[in-house]
Amino acid sequence: MPADLAVIGLGPLGLPLAQAAVTAGITTLGYRTGPEYGALSPAELRRMLSGGFRHATNPADLGRVRTAVICAPTPRGADGGFDLGQVEAAARALAARLRPHTTVILESPVLPGTTEDFLRPLLEEGSGLRAGRDFHLAYSPSRVDPGSRDATPAGTPKVIGGLTPACTESAAAFYGRLTDKVVRARGLREAETVQLLETNFRHVNIALVNEMAVLCHELGVDLWDVIRCAETKPFGFHAFRPGPGVGGHGVPQDLAGRAGRSLRMVELAQEVNGRMPRYVVGRAAALLNEHGKSARGARVLLLGVTYKPDLADLEGTPAHEIAVRLMELGACVSYHDPHVPAWSVLERPVPRADSLYEAVADADLTILVQHHRTYDLQGLSVKAQLLLDTRGATPTGAAHRL
Secondary structure (H helix, E strand, C coil): CCEEEEEECCCCCHHHHHHHHHHCCCCEEEECCCCCCCCCCHHHHHHHHHCCEEEECCHHHHHHEEEEEECCCCCECCCCCECCHHHHHHHHHHHCCCCCCCEEEECCCCCCCHHHHHHHHHHHHHHCCCECCCEEEEECCCCCCCCCCCCCCCCCCEEEEECCHHHHHHHHHHHCCCCCCEEECCCHHHHHHHHHHHHHHHHHHHHHHHHHHHHHHHHCCCHHHHHHHHCCCCCCCCCCCCCCCCCCCCCCCCCHHHHCCCCHHHHHHHHHHHHHHHHHHHHHHHHHHHCCCCCCCCEEEEECCCCCCCCCCCCCCHHHHHHHHHHHCCCEEEEECCCCCCCEECCEECCECCCHHHHHHHCCEEEECCCCCCCCHHHHHHHCCCEEECCCCCCCCCCEEC
């Protein structure tokens, strides 16, 4: 049965796209490129299936669609760059079935030049067709904000860059069915570089506010009040909040391997953000010491171990390194997270607290690593012996803030 759209890669980028397409009335099939599979509730899955979504297991189904969007994950490889293994697998599966006039779009995070220099040859060699003449080829940076109730697909502009002007227009016609605004880039490389800039912008600004957090603690300044005041400025400022580190699927890139030079600001941001879990553990040990307790043998409860609030995603979560460093100090680490029923660190299961308030009261130190909506921080701060808030979510004076 033909479909309007094939989403290749059903992880944190592909599933939201498939959901948006089904909501827009587009018959959609999903095709996995690896073990990844985003989390769907039974109700969400039923809505997608009733809206025309199909999970394809036969690669032949990819040859019966008008548009194919590759959303395969590109994790950081051993060399620090993007691992394009699943993009390659997706391209080869699609190329063998690619038909003329199909529109192929890449949404996976990649370095500039990847769509033309890496994806295009795979598609052309595997299909015998020529991009820009026999099929359309474009890139669109994914702008998914997992868990956000405000950043809807319809309200988020999509950037499109094609191999040719006709490729751009074909991709724009598809995304015009999903969003209220389509922004046309000059070409493939410009669209790819948009993704690079947006990802690095996030990491650099988080690094700046993380450094400010360390400085303000040393100066005895309330950074959270500083941010509250600064964000009233209607121009020239965008508020970011500090935290215990940076997780998620957006990997910062400095272009050193491709452009022959590095983006020094991005390198520094990675260094700063990479130090934050260690800083959190240092603050935790100092707090325990100030209250006459040693980190060795201390009962430490981690609240929220996912990388983002109200999600079950553990990708790159700073909670992992925080737990490792606490264990190295001899602390007895446990955790609570309503979205994570089981969690292992160093190949050992971490005890999960069943009764949240009892666990908080029993712990020598509770560290809020992630602020899930279900946490009543006012009530938890009353129960806790010591509470270190890395997210600035507790009421003023109720906890020690980062």
